[in-house]
Amino acid sequence: MQVIRDDGSLDPKLDPGLSIDEVVALYKAMVRTRIVDDRLERTQRQGRIAFHVGSLGEEAAIVGAAAALRDRDWIVPCYREVGALLWRGYPLQQYVDHMYGNAGDPVRGRQMPDHTFSRAKRYLAVSAPIGTQIPHAVGLAMAIKKRELDECVGVFFGDGATSSNDFHAAMNFAGVFQPPVLFLCRNNGFAISLPVERQTATRTLAEKAAAYRIPAARVDGNDALAVVAAVREGVQRAANGGGPTFIELLTYRLGGHSTSDDPTVYRSDEEVEAWRNNDPLPRLRKHIERCKVWSDELDADWRAVCEREVKECVRHAEEKPASELSAMFTDVYAELPWHLREQQAQALRGPRAGAEEGES
Numbered sequence: 001m002q003v004i005r006d007d008g009s010l011d012p013k014l015d016p017g018l019s020i021d022e023v024v025a026l027y028k029a030m031v032r033t034r035i036v037d038d039r040l041e042r043t044q045r046q047g048r049i050a051f052h053v054g055s056l057g058e059e060a061a062i063v064g065a066a067a068a069l070r071d072r073d074w075i076v077p078c079y080r081e082v083g084a085l086l087w088r089g090y091p092l093q094q095y096v097d098h099m100y101g102n103a104g105d106p107v108r109g110r111q112m113p114d115h116t117f118s119r120a121k122r123y124l125a126v127s128a129p130i131g132t133q134i135p136h137a138v139g140l141a142m143a144i145k146k147r148e149l150d151e152c153v154g155v156f157f158g159d160g161a162t163s164s165n166d167f168h169a170a171m172n173f174a175g176v177f178q179p180p181v182l183f184l185c186r187n188n189g190f191a192i193s194l195p196v197e198r199q200t201a202t203r204t205l206a207e208k209a210a211a212y213r214i215p216a217a218r219v220d221g222n223d224a225l226a227v228v229a230a231v232r233e234g235v236q237r238a239a240n241g242g243g244p245t246f247i248e249l250l251t252y253r254l255g256g257h258s259t260s261d262d263p264t265v266y267r268s269d270e271e272v273e274a275w276r277n278n279d280p281l282p283r284l285r286k287h288i289e290r291c292k293v294w295s296d297e298l299d300a301d302w303r304a305v306c307e308r309e310v311k312e313c314v315r316h317a318e319e320k321p322a323s324e325l326s327a328m329f330t331d332v333y334a335e336l337p338w339h340l341r342e343q344q345a346q347a348l349r350g351p352r353a354g355a356e357e358g359e360s
């Protein structure tokens with residue numbers, strides 16, 4: 001499924017009918033996500049943060065899907081979807097604070113960078129083991145169905161996650177019990193170094209849904225408006241009591257899997273170059289330029305605004321103190337058990353205090 005044509009015009013049969021202001025907002029959010037990514041990657045390379053998982057090249061799949069969900073719908077992310085959280089108006093400063101694990105980090109430094117959450121924005125905490133978030137999302141959607149709420153759940157995962165037990169258990173359950181859930185599969189070509197051809201024997205990922213009797217779509221995930229159209233259709237189906245939808249978003253990870261990866265060892269420059277020519281940002285930009293609401297000047301201005309914003313956030317994040325060490329022991333038990341109280345006291349005395357005092 002494709003909406004934006006090569007000349008920037010839209011296929012009238014599939015056009016999701018966003019206002020031009022909404023399309024510009026979507027484009028601006030995609031650019032902002034990329035600039036934030038780029039800044040964080042540089043920050044990691046300078047040794048100022050430990051780790052980053054980017055979404056270079058996947059912005060249409062991520063931000064486009066978020067734009068089609070309603071604010072009351074839930075997002076269950078993988079780890080690459082902070083663009084969806086930012087789309088919902090999550091403060092960039094709070095995200096950058098999380099990347100530093102500083103005192104402003106809502107996760108209080110207890111998780112890896114890019115493993116954040118927001119209750120206010122209905123964005124669940126990242127669950128790092130691949131695929132585990134998929135049954136969480138189905139469970140959440142079951143609760144919505146039982147309470148008869150007009151809400152749905154969009155769960156993101158990669159092509160690699162379709163090989164997990166959790167994916168199949170969740171799809172099967174959703175097929176049988178019909179909760180309002182959208183399976184948003186970002187097929188970005190790779191699970192770290194494993195190409196999708198080695199991940200599955202099926203020709204597409206979308207066809208897997210047929211076995212669970214879940215309606216599916218295969219969408220050009222680099223076409224932001226095709227993503228919006230497909231996800232809207234899924235939201236509509238869920239709202240009408242039609243149950244789950246599976247959407248395969250065909251895209252490509254232009255960057256490394258994370259800052260700990262070197263993709264040049266498992267794929268060719270030619271392949272990356274070919275996908276660079278299919279970059280979702282220029283594709284959407286072509287449409288808004290054709291509509292005469294965007295220009296080189298506006299583009300440069302917006303990029304400068306985003307650059308300034310993220311640099312400011314990094315500066316503020318570096319001024320803040322680290323998360324409290326004691327936070328390592330809080331927020332799990334209503335009453336801390338004795339052994340954790342002991343460990344907390346020891347940690348607060350300092351890493352070598354126990355040994356010096358002759359404790360084992």
Ligand SMILES: Cc1ncc(C[n+]2csc(CCOP(=O)(O)OP(=O)(O)O)c2C)c(N)n1
Binds near residue numbers: 160161162186
């Ligand atoms: C159960 C489990 N096995 C292995 C890993 C290590 N791991 C982290 S990301 C990843 C690849 C996932 O690929 P995919 O689902 O396609 O998502 P993508 O990173 O491409 O967005 C792997 C194997 C993990 N986190 N959990």
